[in-house]
Amino acid sequence: MLFSFFPAPGRRQLGGFLGLMLALLASCSKPQTLAALFQKTTPHDDYARALDRAGLHEAALGRQWQQAAAQALRDSLVVPLPMLETGYFRPEQPTAASYRYAVRAGELVHVRLTLAPGPVLSPRLFVDAFALAPGHAPELLQWASADTTVAGSFDFSYQATDDGQHLLRVQPELLAAGRYTLRLWRGPGLGLFPVRGRTDQAIGSFWGSERDGGTRRHEGVDIFAPRGTPAVAATDGTIMRTGETPLGGRVLWLADAAHGQHLYYAHLDRQLVQPGQRVRAGDTLGLVGNTGNARTTAPHLHFGIYRAGGAIDPWPFLHRADPVPVAHTGPAGFGPDRRGEWVRPRPAQATRLLPATLPLLVLGQRAEYLRVELPTGQRRYVAAHAVAPAQPLRRLSLPIAHEIQTAPQAGAPALAAWPSHTAAAVLGQSHGYALLRNAAGQQGWARL
Numbered sequence: 001m002l003f004s005f006f007p008a009p010g011r012r013q014l015g016g017f018l019g020l021m022l023a024l025l026a027s028c029s030k031p032q033t034l035a036a037l038f039q040k041t042t043p044h045d046d047y048a049r050a051l052d053r054a055g056l057h058e059a060a061l062g063r064q065w066q067q068a069a070a071q072a073l074r075d076s077l078v079v080p081l082p083m084l085e086t087g088y089f090r091p092e093q094p095t096a097a098s099y100r101y102a103v104r105a106g107e108l109v110h111v112r113l114t115l116a117p118g119p120v121l122s123p124r125l126f127v128d129a130f131a132l133a134p135g136h137a138p139e140l141l142q143w144a145s146a147d148t149t150v151a152g153s154f155d156f157s158y159q160a161t162d163d164g165q166h167l168l169r170v171q172p173e174l175l176a177a178g179r180y181t182l183r184l185w186r187g188p189g190l191g192l193f194p195v196r197g198r199t200d201q202a203i204g205s206f207w208g209s210e211r212d213g214g215t216r217r218h219e220g221v222d223i224f225a226p227r228g229t230p231a232v233a234a235t236d237g238t239i240m241r242t243g244e245t246p247l248g249g250r251v252l253w254l255a256d257a258a259h260g261q262h263l264y265y266a267h268l269d270r271q272l273v274q275p276g277q278r279v280r281a282g283d284t285l286g287l288v289g290n291t292g293n294a295r296t297t298a299p300h301l302h303f304g305i306y307r308a309g310g311a312i313d314p315w316p317f318l319h320r321a322d323p324v325p326v327a328h329t330g331p332a333g334f335g336p337d338r339r340g341e342w343v344r345p346r347p348a349q350a351t352r353l354l355p356a357t358l359p360l361l362v363l364g365q366r367a368e369y370l371r372v373e374l375p376t377g378q379r380r381y382v383a384a385h386a387v388a389p390a391q392p393l394r395r396l397s398l399p400i401a402h403e404i405q406t407a408p409q410a411g412a413p414a415l416a417a418w419p420s421h422t423a424a425a426v427l428g429q430s431h432g433y434a435l436l437r438n439a440a441g442q443q444g445w446a447r448l
Contacts, residue, residue: 042145044069044126047173056174060413064406065094065174072098072169073130073138077371077379081109082185084325085371087364089172089180093406096171097363097371099184100132103160106189106305106316111144111168112324114153116179124173125180129158132165141166159189159259160316187321190234191281194265194303195223195288200319204300207313219311220264220304221318227299229288231265233279234317242271248302249291254279261312264304267294343372343387354382359390359428359435375408375430375445392425392437396448404444408433415444 041049048066056062076098079085087097103109113127129144144158160166170182193199205222235256242252248266252273255262269289273279290299305314343360354360360382364371369381400420405412408430418424424436427443437443 042126042128042140043124044128044145044171047124047126051174061094061174064413065171068094068096069169069171071377072096072171073167075377075379076100076167076169077381079184079366082183082322082325083366084181084183085364085366086179086181087170087371088362089176089178091175091177094174095363095373096169097182098167098169099182100165100167101184103164103166103186104316105160105162105312106314107160108157108187108189108321109144109160109166110155110157110183110185110187110321110324112153112155112183113170114181114183116181125154125176126169126171126173127154127156128169130167130169131162132167138167157187183325185322185324188319189259189317192232192234193223193318194231194234194263195225195301196230196232196284198223198225198229200315203315203318207315220266220302221314222300222302223288224298224300225288227269227287227289229299230284231268231286231288231301233281233283233285234263235259235281237263237279239273239275239277239279239285241275242273245292247293249294250286250289251292252285254285260307262306264302264306266302266304267291267300269299343370343389355429357393357429359430360387375428375433375435377407390427392427393429395423395425398422398424398446402446402448404436404442404446405433406444408435408445412445416442418446 048069051057051062051065057066078100081101083099083101085099089095101109109129111127111129113125115125127144127146129141130138131141132138141158144156146154146156168182168184170180172178195202202223202225203221204224205218207218207221209218210216211218233254235254235258237254237256237258240253240255240262242250244250248264250268250271251264251266252268252271253262253264265285267288267290268286269291271286273283273285279285288299288301290297294300294302303314303318305312305317343362358375360370360372360374362370363373363379365384366381368384370384370387371379372382372387373379398418398420402418402422404415404418406415407413418436418438422438424438427435427437429435430445432447433445434448435443436446
C-alpha cells in the first residue's frame with residue numbers, strides 16, 4: 001500500500017536516489033544470522049536498520065530522523081478520545097507525531113489515518129502503538145505496528161489488555177512531505193452485546209457496587225430486560241459448564257479462547273446449551289430471568305468476565321463505540337493545506353508564557369487548536385485565535401557571515417553559512433537567536 005505525499009520542490013530526484021541507494025546497500029549487506037531471520041521486528045525498526053546499513057545514520061537528516069522517533073516517545077501530547085487531528089510533515093525537517101491517551105482493559109482502539117492526495121511520490125508511513133508504564137521504557141504493541149502501503153485511508157484496531165496509558169507514534173520516511181488526518185476512537189471489546197435487542201443503556205448495576213451490606217462487591221454488570229429475552233453469545237466460544245447455584249441461579253460459562261477469558265451468564269430463566277457445545281457469536285444461550293438471589297429483583301442478566309487473575313470490569317467490553325470523529329467545519333484560522341507554517345502569538349493576546357515575538361511551527365490542527373512546536377523542540381496546543389501567520393518583524397542585511405542553525409541553541413546542527421550582506425527577514429526571536437528567512441526562501445536560526 002502506498003500513501004501519496006506532497007513532494008517538496010527539488011526533492012523528487014533526491015528521494016528517488018535515496019530509495020535506490022537504500023535498496024542497493026541493503027542487497028549488498030552481510031548475510032543475516034539464523035536468529036536475526038526469525039527475530040520479530042517492526043517496519044519502523046526495519047527502516048531504521050536500512051538507514052544504518054546505508055550509512056545515513058551519520059548524515060544530518062538520518063540523525064534527525066532517529067532523534068525525532070525517540071523524542072516522540074519522550075514528549076507526547078495527551079489527548080482525549082475520540083480525537084481527530086490534521087498533521088503536517090516537511091521534508092527538510094524529519095519529525096514524528098505522538099499522541100498519549102488512556103485505555104481500559106478490554107476496549108478496542110481504532111486508528112484511521114488518511115493522507116491528502118498528491119503527486120506520484122509515495123514514501124512510507126510508520127504507525128506504532130506503545131503501552132506506557134511509569135519507570136519503564138515504552139512497550140511496543142506488536143500487533144499495532146503498521147507500514148502503510150496504499151494511498152487513501154488506512155485502518156487498524158487493537159485491544160487493550162490492561163488499564164493504562166498508550167501512545168501512538170506516526171512517522172514518515174525521510175524526505176516525506178504532506179498532510180494527514182488521524183482519527184482515534186474506542187469501541188467495545190466484545191463483538192455483540194450479550195442480551196438481544198439491548199445496549200449499554202440497559203445496564204442498571206455496575207462493577208464494584210456493594211452487595212450484602214458491603215461484605216462483597218459486584219463482580220459484573222446487571223443488564224435488565226423482560227423475562228424470556230434471549231441471552232446470546234457475545235463472541236465465538238465453547239460452553240464449559242452449566243448448572244445452578246444459590247447466588248447465580250441458573251448459570252453458564254462460555255470460554256472465549258481467542259482472548260483468554262471466560263464469560264459468565266447468571267440468573268437465567270432457562271439454559272438452552274450443553275457443556276462442550278461450540279457456539280457462534282449471536283447464538284442464543286439461554287433466557288433472561290431472576291433465579292438465584294435475584295428472586296426479589298426484576299429479571300436481568302448478570303454478566304461477568306473472568307481471566308486468570310479473577311474477575312475484571314465488563315464495561316469496556318460492552319459500552320457503545322465512540323462516534324467516528326468528523327472533520328471540524330468551523331473557522332480555525334489556518335487552512336488544512338498548510339504543511340508547516342511559522343506563526344507567533346498576536347501581540348494583543350500574548351501570554352506570560354509565550355512572548356509575542358516567539359515563532360511557533362504548526363505541526364497539526366485539532367478543532368480550534370493548533371499543535372505547535374516551540375523553538376526548544378517542545379510540543380504544545382495553543383488556541384488558533386491566539387496566533388497569527390508570521391510576518392517579518394524587521395529586515396536587515398547581515399553585517400558579517402553567519403552560520404544558520406536548525407534550532408536556537410548552541411550545538412544545533414548547521415544548515416548553511418550565509419555570507420556577509422545577505423538580506424534577510426527576521427520572523428521571530430528566542431533565547432538570543434533570530435529566525436531568519438533569506439530572499440531564496442531558506443530559513444534558520446542565527447545568533448545576531
